[in-house]
Amino acid sequence: MSFISELKSAFQENSNSEMAVAMEKYMRNHFIFFGIKTTERRAIFKTILKQHKEEVSRNSRKIAWDLFVKKQRELHYCAIEILMQTLKKNYIKEDIQLIEKLLITHSWWDSVDTISKFILGEYLLEFPEETTNVIERFSNSDNMWLNRSALLFQLGYKQKTNAEILFSECIKHSDSSAFFIQKAIGWALREYGKTNPELVKTFVNQTNLKPLSKKEALKNLH
Incomplete structure (x- = not known):
């Protein structure tokens, strides 16, 4: 069998x-x-x-x-x-095609969040030169789950986080009325706040984020 x-x-x-x-x-x-x-x-x-x-x-x-x-x-x-x-450590460049298919198939927060952090995130650590193109494409997509993955792929990156990409993605989607996008913005910022709290607080205070995003971002940040 x-x-x-x-x-x-x-x-x-x-x-x-x-x-x-x-x-x-x-x-x-x-x-x-x-x-x-x-x-x-x-x-x-x-x-x-x-x-x-x-x-x-x-x-x-x-x-x-x-x-x-x-x-x-x-x-x-x-x-x-x-x-x-x-x-893990065995990705090939073409795997991005499979990753994208997984993100847009049977999409819901449970699968998308795990794929974003543990598969897309790991893939882009192995192929950092692909980050700009992949994240730009996912971020510009009409598919909300690809947008969410562009916000969440750096979860757990800690010091490896590219703050410029993170903040620019948050600004780009800051007007979204979608609950899953507002929540993702807050979560991504809160997670990076564990590594760089002052930078995150400054960004949140200077950026016009939706109340839910702001609340989630500043949770546990004093």
Whole structure:
């Protein structure tokens, strides 16, 4: 049995319809769930991955994509985790095409935020020369989730954060009425504020941000 077939079968066997309803409700019914909690899902995933290690490492991009286009949200999470494990320090330049497809497929905050930080962010650390073009393209897109990823890709960069890009993205989207953009601006600034609090406070005080963005940015900054 292939990795995907075995994983799907194991998830089916461990599905919980009551939990699935609650999870689907939490995600505004955008997705179908098996109803498996994160800890249990990861344990099942780890066991099956160990049995198919060679198959997955050889075909990680294709397997991840094949999982990501399936219906159940738990399979999307596994797809992301496969890429996080196998591509770190092993990205190729063309991976940006896969990253973009992942960001605009089955898009919701849970997948987009993880992909932005742990996949797009890592990719651009490996190919810093691609940052300007990629972020400009994502930022100018009509797709809100690509806009959000352009704001969030530096989460966790700390001292490596390019403040010029961060601030310019925040200004560019500061008039957005979209909740997920306003929230992303605040989150990105708050995160960088842990590294450079004074610079973030100065920026927030001198920039006309939406109240939600400002509130989120200054949370924990005194």
